[in-house]
Amino acid sequence: VRPAVFTGPPRPPSDVVARLGEHGVATVHEARGRLGLLGTDLRPVWPGARTAGSAVTALCPPGDNLTVHLAIEQTGPGDLLVITTTSPCSDGYIGELIATSLNARGVTGLVTTTGLRDVRDITAARFPAWSRSISAQGTAKDAVGQVNCPVMIADTVIRPGDVIVADDDGVACVPREAVTEVLTACDEWAAREASAREQLRDGALTLDVFNLRPLVHRLDVQHLPWSDSGYLMP
Amino acid sequence: VRPAVFTGPPRPPSDVVARLGEHGVATVHEARGRLGLLGTDLRPVWPGARTAGSAVTALCPPGDNLTVHLAIEQTGPGDLLVITTTSPCSDGYIGELIATSLNARGVTGLVTTTGLRDVRDITAARFPAWSRSISAQGTAKDAVGQVNCPVMIADTVIRPGDVIVADDDGVACVPREAVTEVLTACDEWAAREASAREQLRDGALTLDVFNLRPLVHRLDVQHLPWSDSGYLMP
């Protein structure tokens, strides 16, 4: 990979980004046809963290965070920094000084497939951050990858300007061309869920609320009285 | 596995269930002769979650939660839903709508070997839930396994009507035939621990409180003054 920084990527409308963030990861994932989840191993640094932003990407060599410093210069208000490496690395690429700088620039959060350190300070500052691990291990500054290239996390492409949504459920990506369409689908999904929620609170069964009984009937599911000897043990 | 729902399993006395829950996982595990722990990878969705209930079980195909909807219909007050799959799966089988429904039915909690989503909402509702992973990945509704069959988690059998106890230490199972006996043993264990705790707070050593010195003597443990060169480095 030739060292490069791509400048001036497109950015989606900030109000759309914010509204996707309010819907949260699970709803956005469903509204996008169950695409765009960034796996199950990106965890929030502090419980309750929740954000959305326009992706600025950094592809780094393992054990070296110099590329992150180049990426910071490309960020602005409403952006969210996405960091990954050319081969897996758990080192602490990010600490409270970088979080402080991102915060000062109006960046809405940070997602990294590497490790992260200064958990106490980042938690105290309520800066939204997701990482694969926590590690105080420092990094070198010997080599540069690319900033604002497309990157891949958990078999999902993330391009600069795509929308990243993150909360306690993990992280999801929405391609920038699809944000309006996905937002509409989110609104519809949320409306359906609100209606279902009311019925379930009142004691209705999901089998009825989601109209699953005809399907169960078709699958020929038998209901039998329980008895202690009616099973083959595995 | 033929699709089936077994109805009307036995349930242990609710006051015994509640008292086992108050003792917590570590005490119940010791009182049962160190049997019945469901491994180390079932973690509470929110810190401090703590519950007990009578197991209603669901054995699901991977990637498909239709069986869970059939299981909900079999639950009632004091039950706890236990979900596992025929092959390992980290998808998000459970979200806040199902948690809302379980809550409305008086179900005391949820344990699943799959993933779970809507962490924020489930945490806000203080619904007690344990899972192996957090994942927003949605599931299909194409096939049915069995409800209220015996299931296995971490080499432990769980049958409907067995008691599940869960807290920050993990999850344990007590066979329904043994609940009274285990409760008695828990009470005795807790009494012994209370006495030991007092002595330890006052500065006594565990070597004395638990009468370990004769054993240490038998094992011929030597006490030697420390010196910097007295070790073979590994």
Added chain:
Amino acid sequence: VRPAVFTGPPRPPSDVVARLGEHGVATVHEARGRLGLLGTDLRPVWPGARTAGSAVTALCPPGDNLTVHLAIEQTGPGDLLVITTTSPCSDGYIGELIATSLNARGVTGLVTTTGLRDVRDITAARFPAWSRSISAQGTAKDAVGQVNCPVMIADTVIRPGDVIVADDDGVACVPREAVTEVLTACDEWAAREASAREQLRDGALTLDVFNLRPLVHRLDVQHLPWSDSGYLMP
């Protein structure tokens, strides 16, 4: 390994230990030339736990915590108990009774490569503890390893009297001979970071604050305007 307890190891000055603890793991790790981190899998039992102490070590057989009871007798105010095993073990070597005893003896914390139980009680007591896993699984008392021998965690040697620093970022070890030198380096590091923090809050870039531009120039990093087709997809 012959069963043995080494008594009376050296201890570093308590005020130096305390000041290292205030600097925290990330700073101590950097100040020590990026040595001494105990890996990424030792996690605090409760968020925000933070401590430092003089190591008392216990090397135990797998599944057997009798050695821990011998180690407790060797602890005093300002010590921190470090537990590891001769082969990997996730059992619950430590519970609230042992934590209570350590607390009563003025021990400042606990680090174990095994599992730990009674999370609720240890959290309530605010006793600082780090472990690789949470497990209610009980241990035997059949055999003894060594107390106050050097132990290894994550390819790092820990000798009795070395300083252990632990917080949300993990755990670090400082050799007792180096504590004064490392503390001086920590103070310098923290002063530099304080200065940088101010500049970053005011909007300065890390590229300038850390003087990285000459290096970036030497590496011939190109800045190019972004375009959607300018990338080779992986």
Added chain:
Amino acid sequence: VRPAVFTGPPRPPSDVVARLGEHGVATVHEARGRLGLLGTDLRPVWPGARTAGSAVTALCPPGDNLTVHLAIEQTGPGDLLVITTTSPCSDGYIGELIATSLNARGVTGLVTTTGLRDVRDITAARFPAWSRSISAQGTAKDAVGQVNCPVMIADTVIRPGDVIVADDDGVACVPREAVTEVLTACDEWAAREASAREQLRDGALTLDVFNLRPLVHRLDVQHLPWSDSGYLMP
């Protein structure tokens, strides 16, 4: 667990055991209704190993193989030794001396959830053995578990006298009460596969040989000409 050796368990007919072994793990698993597989992490010590036998079980403390020596005394011709531990352990419980002894007693193989050593000698002797790991780490002889108690591996119960079948695909267990029935089902399954194999070799499609087209039709699967732009990238 109280130290105990259970003597004189039932044994299934040796010719039935041998014929199940010839069918192999995949066929036995299918013939048993897809039950009884012992997970995916038990691997043969040498490629091509293949055996079957009547289970003699040993449940050991972690890091201690004394129970294995008690189990050897309980084995005879046609038996297969199954070793597991009360908490997970990767130590080398078995080496070439034990394999030599088992071989001398007519034991047909060995399955252990622990580690195993002396791979070179065991391979040279063609003694069939499966383990979770390879490790030269020695074990203690301080404590005893149980011999010929039921044990659990990968959520499957194994009782003494159950049939263990093992090959390159892994390990499966057939309850001793079901061996005749499972053997009949294996014979039928193998006959069906032989017929299908011939047709597939002649160029028939599995869609036709297994009569899958009606199902595909019911699921409304569309066939569309390929075009480069017809996909939503994940």
Added chain:
Amino acid sequence: VRPAVFTGPPRPPSDVVARLGEHGVATVHEARGRLGLLGTDLRPVWPGARTAGSAVTALCPPGDNLTVHLAIEQTGPGDLLVITTTSPCSDGYIGELIATSLNARGVTGLVTTTGLRDVRDITAARFPAWSRSISAQGTAKDAVGQVNCPVMIADTVIRPGDVIVADDDGVACVPREAVTEVLTACDEWAAREASAREQLRDGALTLDVFNLRPLVHRLDVQHLPWSDSGYLMP
């Protein structure tokens, strides 16, 4: 994902595919600018397996291999079947019957992120196959994903008609548009390696053959006589 089969994808020239296969995974990976590796966990079913082919892809639900049967119909001579799932699954999607069918159709190999069974037969037939795990666990036939859609493995896109190269080092993908260019780069790379190999056999140092001394000089690497006390222990 809507059930669909895309028919008639483009295929690269078969002689180019064959020559890429002869170069092998490591050379192809280097010649493609270090892109296109499918991770480190796809392992050959038998040592020495080596192949190349034009990708036919199958994206399956977890635990269900019906899509594979639809994919077989789309394969022809020179194709290589690539199987993945919408959520991770270790079940045995492929056995010797499917391998027999693929072999009969002239398919050159098989790569699956799932499990695989009948290792003995597939090895005996020398059918080239790579998988993430070995598992006899059978799959259902309840649902269909897509055939010849783009799929992702280890953050790499694989489209039908892309070239898959596989050997003992793992699996790599070359986009169909790039095959000629990559083949040329492979030829050049191999020629350079052949020249280097001769020099190294004659005792030359890689520092000289690859002209690394100027770089080492620039990095100011010191050469110092060894002494036992010259190191800071970690």
Added chain:
Amino acid sequence: VRPAVFTGPPRPPSDVVARLGEHGVATVHEARGRLGLLGTDLRPVWPGARTAGSAVTALCPPGDNLTVHLAIEQTGPGDLLVITTTSPCSDGYIGELIATSLNARGVTGLVTTTGLRDVRDITAARFPAWSRSISAQGTAKDAVGQVNCPVMIADTVIRPGDVIVADDDGVACVPREAVTEVLTACDEWAAREASAREQLRDGALTLDVFNLRPLVHRLDVQHLPWSDSGYLMP
């Protein structure tokens, strides 16, 4: 870590090294008092590989193998190259060109905690090599660590001139000061094993050969006739 190459380390007598290699990993490990094993995840690249040598060490940055090229220059006949990294890395640090060079210099083998590539060629050349993973992923040449510093693998210190023994069971290290003493202990251990082997082949029990019956008696192990209902299921 400052870039440095330490030259001219001590080397143990080559005949002692060779004889330790003949004893193999399990015997050396036992003879050293069960110290010095380098974990369970270093696996031979080809089955049956077996070697011993005097360690030349290389500590590399993650993703960068320039240090390895500096290390090659320090190797000579009878040496064995040991490679590790400052943070975990699975990239392919070593391929057949480096193996060819090491072979030409009389180096007896290679142990690396990283990945390795060109498995086919290294296997064909019968060059003894152990690694944690197989990966074709190439490395950079941007930075240098240290050559012939002490390194750590699996909590074991390896210094230049220590003896490395490796076979199918894994890898072990013997400190250079202890080689003669360990060799004597190996010879004794092997003699004892030869005697036991003969007795076991003749049908003796390990309980008698290793004189374990008094211990079993002391532990009060009961022998009870088997019955199907005599167990508490877990």
